[in-house]
Amino acid sequence: MKNDSLVFGIRAIIEAITSGKTIDKLFIQKGLHGDLAKELMSLVRKQNITINYVPVEKLNRLTRSNHQGAVAYTSPIDFYDLENLVMNVIESGETPLFLILDQLSDVRNFGAIIRTAECTGVHGIIIQKKGGAPVNADTVKTSAGAVFKIPICKVDHIKDAMFYLQGSGVQIVAATEKASTTIYDTDLTTPTAIIMGSEGKGISQSVLKLVDQQAKLPMYGDIASLNVSVACGVFLYEIIRQRL
Incomplete structure (x- = not known):
């Protein structure tokens, strides 16, 4: 049934x-x-x-x-093949911009991120087959339909996707409060993939070891971190600012 x-x-x-x-x-x-x-x-x-x-x-x-x-x-959507997507973006002559979500679990955060990604010209979102939030009716609603407009790739392992992107000339930047460098001191004008971690654990340590750079947002309040969808929006709009 x-x-x-x-x-x-x-x-x-x-x-x-x-x-x-x-x-x-x-x-x-x-x-x-x-x-x-x-x-x-x-x-x-x-x-x-x-x-x-x-x-x-x-x-x-x-x-x-x-x-x-x-x-x-x-x-409700068909998923894209990562290798074909990366090749098509590179051949288009545009500066690649990808988003990797490491075990993000909340469908509302997922939908909000998809909506912002579509608004900021992200070429594709990469998620892992196991452990992440599903693409369901709540995702569609929260994304305001953006889920139908942006390519989403499902991969067996995030690490393999990272290796492929790096081999294709795309730098991997981890959004993490553990970084010593802020996003505003990080060069995001080159081909880039941003990794956002899960709501509870952030980016897994095994994934963090493989990134090219780590960057954080400066925090002045008492609360240690932002909601992941909000933080993702700040990162993506800083990329736009740098590339304008």
């Missing part, structure tokens, strides 16, 4: 995939077996869809209906 972006039940999910729906999140009960489950797993592998194996309690929280051990969320 289906309810907006939520699809539950093995057969319903199989139908969604074969009809061409983009699966944003797929949750499978640990230890699920049976012929129909095998058919779903085979189809998922062919489509290279990431599976999140979870206990049945997780599925019960997602829907009160008979989920048969499988719940999925479909995406």
Whole structure:
């Protein structure tokens, strides 16, 4: 059965995939077996869809209906291939500007960031397949429809995306309060990808070690940090200021 972006039940999910729906999140009960489950797993592998194996309690929280051990969320958009997107931007002659979101979890923050990114000329947003906020109805609403206007890439690993961007001549700048340099002392006129971290943990340490530069916003109040969508907007508009 289906309810907006939520699809539950093995057969319903199989139908969604074969009809061409983009699966944003797929949750499978640990230890699920049976012929129909095998058919779903085979189809998922062919489509290279990431599976999140979870206990049945997780599925019960997602829907009160008979989920048969499988719940999925479909995406209202199709995701872009990172390599093709980067190549097209470089060939266009424009100075590349990308946004990497490291495990951002709140869909409203995600939507607000997408809206600002579209307004500031970001060429693409890169998110990881596992662990991040989904592209759902709330994302669409909060982005004011901008989610349909800006390319979004889903990658297996953020680090691999970073390596590819760096190999393509794009500097990686981490937005972090741990930096010793402010954004206003950082050259953002060259091809750049900004990394924003999650609401609770910020940018993961393993990712932070791979960036080319770190930059922070100066803070004068008692509160240690800004909301991630607000901080992202400040970073993006500083890039515009520098590039004007």
